[in-house]
Amino acid sequence: MVIGGCRRRTSSPVLVGREAELRELLDGALRSPSVIMLEGEAGVGKTRLATELLACAELAGRPVLTATCQPLREPFPYGVIFDALKDVRPARELSPVTGVLAPYLPELAAFLPQPPPRPSDPRTERHQLFRAVRELLGSLGPHVLLIEDLHWADDGSRRLLRFLMTEPPAGLTLLLTYRREETPGGIPLGSAYRPAPGTAHALVTLRPLDRDGVQALVSALLGEANVSAEFAARLHERTAGIPFVVEEIVHAIGGVEGAVHADGATARRLLDTVEVPALLREATVERLMALPPAARRIAEAAAVLGTPSTSDLLAAVAALTPERARRALVLALERNVLVESGEGRYGFRHAFARQAAYLTIPGPDRQELHRRAARLLRDRLPQSLVRLAEHCRKAGDRAGALKYGEAAADQASTVGDLATATDLLRTLLDEPGLQPSDVDRLAVKFSSVACNGLAQTEVVPALERLLTDGRLSGRLSGEVRLGLGLLLVRQAGGLEAARTEIEIAVNDLSDRPDLAGRGMGVLAQPWVGATPLREHRRWMDRVDELIERATDRRLKIILLANNAASRLHIGDTRGWDMLDRAPTTVGSADEQRHLARLHCNSADACAWTGHHRRARSLLRSGMQLAADCGAPYVVSTARATAVHTDWLTGNWDGLAERAGALIDEYRDLLPVTSELCLVLGLLAAARGEWDEAAARFAGTAADQPENAFTPVAIAAHAGMSGMLLAQDLGEAAVTQAEKGLELLRAKGVWAWGADLVMAAVDAYCATGRDAEAQALTDEFEREVGDLDAPSTRAALAANRGLVAASRGDHAEAIEAFEQARTRFEALPAPYHAALIAERAARCRLARNEDVAETFAALAETFDHLGATRDAARCRHAFRSTGAVAPSRRGRRGYGDELSPRERDVARLLAAGHTNREIAEVLFLSRRTVEQHVASVLRKLKVRSRSELAGLRSA
Known part of the structure; x- marks a missing residue:
């Protein structure tokens, strides 16, 4: 190229x-x-x-x-x-005319005849030469x-x-x-x-690539399937979709960890700061240097202005007369240094060409051009505040940079563009020589805006610098420290540090009940870290007192947003009273953001405790409130809760793809990614994809409870225990369940224990520990008591059934399982209900009852959900009863399409499973799997497993 x-x-x-x-x-x-x-x-x-x-x-x-x-x-x-x-090398003998080629092609002298006499007319000579070339090609x-x-x-x-x-x-x-x-x-x-x-x-x-083409090219260059749409969009914008430029920039940033997964704001920062690659820089400089001085000045003006500009603005910044500027612009266009970007506006083809041109301008000239640009743009309406701030900063006008930069940040925050506001305020705070009053004002705005947005990577270090560099007034350190703590809560490995920062901030904010209350509300949240429930209750009670005394509606919403959800998470009915007391109308966007938090946080609590229908209702209202007022962080956590709720309620169609896309979008936010990893792990386990499930469960931070979101970690231990038991690894399943039980007991929030206690009881029974299973069931019954957590009621009945079945008391087990199934269906939790129905059917089978149709129906239920492994197990149970499946006569054949079983085999094949592993997952014979594999490869027209895997990834 x-x-x-x-x-x-x-x-x-x-x-x-x-x-x-x-x-x-x-x-x-x-x-x-x-x-x-x-x-x-x-x-x-x-x-x-x-x-x-x-x-x-x-x-x-x-x-x-x-x-x-x-x-x-x-x-x-x-x-x-x-x-x-x-x-x-000619393939046949050539005519005499080709001899004229000998002086031009000495390499072919041995193949050419003697040349004809040289004609006196140059035109005739040229004609002979052309004929000779044509004959040589024709040979x-x-x-x-x-x-x-x-x-x-x-x-x-x-x-x-x-x-x-x-x-x-x-x-x-x-x-x-x-x-x-x-x-x-x-x-x-x-x-x-x-x-x-x-x-x-x-x-x-051949035209430049579109955004999807850029995304595909980056994926191909790096061998990375999950290139974020935001990164691709920003790269397309910066490179104009020109493949050479895309490739050069990808090579330049290839070593930046997670670059291609970046969200929009991170991608913008990354691509704005990447150095122009040498080849691209040299090509741009070569073109610039070939321009006459006036045309070069027009190009330099375009480089400084940064965005496509009118000819009169380019002329004014370049300080050229209109006529001279017109001729210079035409020449720059003819030489393809500048292009017309929209009618009457001119600039560089892509951002990196502009950046390369910008770097060729000597420093004093560059500063003068920025000074002219700022002066001209001040008088143009509407004012571009961001551009004005940038021109003032680069012209050395600190006062102008501060004035327009802060105004731009305020404007961005007002319209909900929190990423831009955060970047602008962080840049202003990095400027040397700010007055103490300016630092204080900007720091408070920065902390507040950052907590409502999604930025993490550069914001936390910036807040840490503010708290240690001595520029911030002592009276404001508590407010900034609170912001730091709220951001650390979202980071992997940051929960312990977050709690420390927030506790210090609360002590420093005695004169700011709204901010102190928000800090206390976070300390009261039981789902954060390994802190025991009794400590959280102490903070909950303090927040309750603040709520009772609060007269300001905004403060009341802030406090309710945390404490209502905290109460609901632990099964405390006072959480419902708080929801009922919450205002239904708001007077500002800020109040609406906190009302959105109240609904979405409460929805999350409902999902974890079994109030699944309430979770759906609160999610709908909360996400609408958050979207309307510009609260991207609230939206991010709500989207994770929605995925979790879909898992619980059996809405699995496309769920893995949605969860995977959200992980790419929010990969820096631990509260979001850990819950999504949990769901992906559970889905993979239900399909029998053990390696995938284990990898996803590892993303929940279950092995680091002090820096995990506790209900997620507890549920992950349950999922891992169940997965191990499904592989007949009973002792390992017990060990995994007991790790979760240790965390559950230390935390003390038994409202989250339904899945874990069921998994532990199941593992105990499977390994002959009936007494331990009974003891745990009794302990669970005592601890859940009268908690408002419907999932624990269903789990308790299931545990009684598991223990009874293990003792051989099938009649008692059937009664308990039916009670559990009814309770799970009421939540609704169809997957759990089907699993319990299968347990009851196995007990009936042990009593010699005819349950063949029950197993067949359960297989259909699991298939509909997408639980491949469970469906295969039920089909195997159906076959073991001696029942014969109805004849398929009259039903259509699949032809060249994959049958449902072949689709299961194809998925497991593409994931790297061997025939033996597929047979174990799908409860089939090795011979049957071999037949399915051959059929899959034939129908998909691929020759090998590796080719199938490549087809799947593409």
């Missing part, structure tokens, strides 16, 4: 976004004689596409002659054509002649190519690549070209 005279071959392992163009090129190449014109701007991928064409199997065996025009000042006439011909049979960068060709080569195209040899495919914007007069061959009769012709214009 060529850009500005510098050549580099793309390294993407696959061709991205060019399938239609490749088909068009190949169609033309197969209809020789043919002429194919491939045009596109610098770096768009012409060379890569041509290379891909020549590698097509349909062209195998055809000689390929290639040459590249060079941007030389004194080109050798016809040089590029002769460069392509120097290695050919080669079917072949491809590729001439790259035709825009740099000399006039003689253009004339020779036009001659060849008027009557091309029968086997010739002539492929020409060029940049139209750099061809003389926009005509690549120097004059108009009309295809000769009988000659196929194709003109293919």
Whole structure:
């Protein structure tokens, strides 16, 4: 690939976004004689596409002659054509006219006849030379002649190519690549070209990639499937979708951990600060230096202004007269240094070209250009506050930078663009020489805005610096420290530090009950870390006292948003009273954000304790409130709660894909990612994908309870124990369950214990520990007492059934299981209900009851949910009863489509499972699995498991 005279071959392992163009090129190449014109701007991928064409199997065996025009000042006439011909070997005897080629192609002297007498007329001599080239090409049979960068060709080569195209040899495919914007007069061959009769012709214009194409290219370059849409969108914006620029930037940031998973704000910061790659910088500088002074000044003005600008603004910043500026702008456009971006606005093709040009401007000149830009933009309405602040800062005008930067941050915060507001305030706080009053004011705004947004990576260090560099007034340290603590709560490994910071902040905020109350509310939250419930209750009681005394509606909503959910999480009915007392109307966007928190936090509590219908209702209202007022962090946690609630209520269709996408979007937010990892682990376990499940459970931080979200960690221990037991690893299942029980007992929130206690009782019974199973069931009954947690009631009945079944008392077990099933269905929790119904059916089977149809129906239920492993287990139980499945006569065959079992096998195959493992997961014989595998490979037209895995990832 060529850009500005510098050549580099793309390294993407696959061709991205060019399938239609490749088909068009190949169609033309197969209809020789043919002429194919491939045009596109610098770096768009012409060379890569041509290379891909020549590698097509349909062209195998055809000689390929290639040459590249060079941007030389004194080109050798016809040089590029002769460069392509120097290695050919004629396939037949040549006519005498070809002898004229000997002086031009000494490498072919042994194959050429004696030259004819040299004519006296130069035009006749040229005609002989052209005929000789055509005959030499005609002697080669079917072949491809590729001439790259035709825009740099000399006039003689253009004339020779036009001659060849008027009557091309029968086997010739002539492929020409060029940049139209750099061809003389926009005509690549120097004059108009009309295809000769009988000659196929194709003109293919290669355009930049769209956002999806950029995303696919980044994925191919890095071998990374989960490139975030936000990163791709920002990269597309910065590179204009030009593949060469995309590739260079990806190489420049390839070592930045998690770069391609970044959210919008992080991607913007990353791409705004990445250094312009050397090849791109050199190409831009080369073009700039070739411009006359006035045109270069126009380009420099465009680089300083940063966004496409009108010709009069460019002229004013460059300090050129209108007429001189017009001529300079036209020349910059003709040389493709600048482009027209919208009617009457001019700028650089992409951000990195602008950045490279900007760096060529000497410092004093750059400062003066910024000064002029700021002066001009002050008088233009509407004012662009962000641009004004940037120009003032780079012009050395600190007062102007502060004035316009703070105004821009306020404006961004008002419209809900918290990422921009956070970035602006952080930049202002990094400026040296701020007055103490300015530091205080900006720090408070920064802390407040950051807590409502999603930014993490750079915000926490900035707050830590404010608390240690001595610039912040002591009276405000508590407020800033509270913000730091609230942000640390969201970070992996930050929960213990968060609690410490918040406790210090609460002590410093005695004169700010609203802020102190919010800190106390976080300390009261039982779902954070390994702190015992008794400690949380102490803070809950203090917050309750503040709520009773509060007269300000905003303060009351803030306090209720934390404490209502905290009460509901521990099964305390006072949480419902708090919800009923919450205001239904708000007077400001800030009040609405906290009301959204109240609804979404309470929905989360309902999901964990079994109030699934209330969880759905509160989520709907909370997410609407959050979306309407601009509360992205509240939205992020609510979306995770929605995924969890969908898991609980059996809405599994597309759930894994949604959860995976949210992890990519919010990967820096532990409260979100840990809950999503839990759901993905549970889904994988239900499908029998043990390695995937184990990897996802590891993402819940279950092994670091002091820095985990406790209900997630407890549920993860339950999921891991159940997964191990499903693999007949009973002792390991007991060990895993007991780790969870240790955390549950230390924490003391038994309202979260339903799944874990069921898993532990099941593991105890499976390993012959009936007494321990009974003791745990009794303990659970005592601890849940009269807690308002419906899931614990269902689990308690299930535990009684498990213990009774293990003792062999099947009648008692059936009664308990039926009670548990009814309670789970009422939540609703259809997956749990089906699992318990299966337990009851097995007890009935032990009593010699006819339960074949029950197992068949349960298999259908599990299949509908997507619980592959459970469905297979029930089908196996159905077969073990001796029952025969109804005949499929009359039902349609699957033909070339995969059957449901084949889809299960294909999924497990693609995940890397062996035939033996698939047989164990699906309760099938090895022979049956082998047959399914063969059928899957045949129907999907793949030759191997690895090819199937590649097909799945693509």
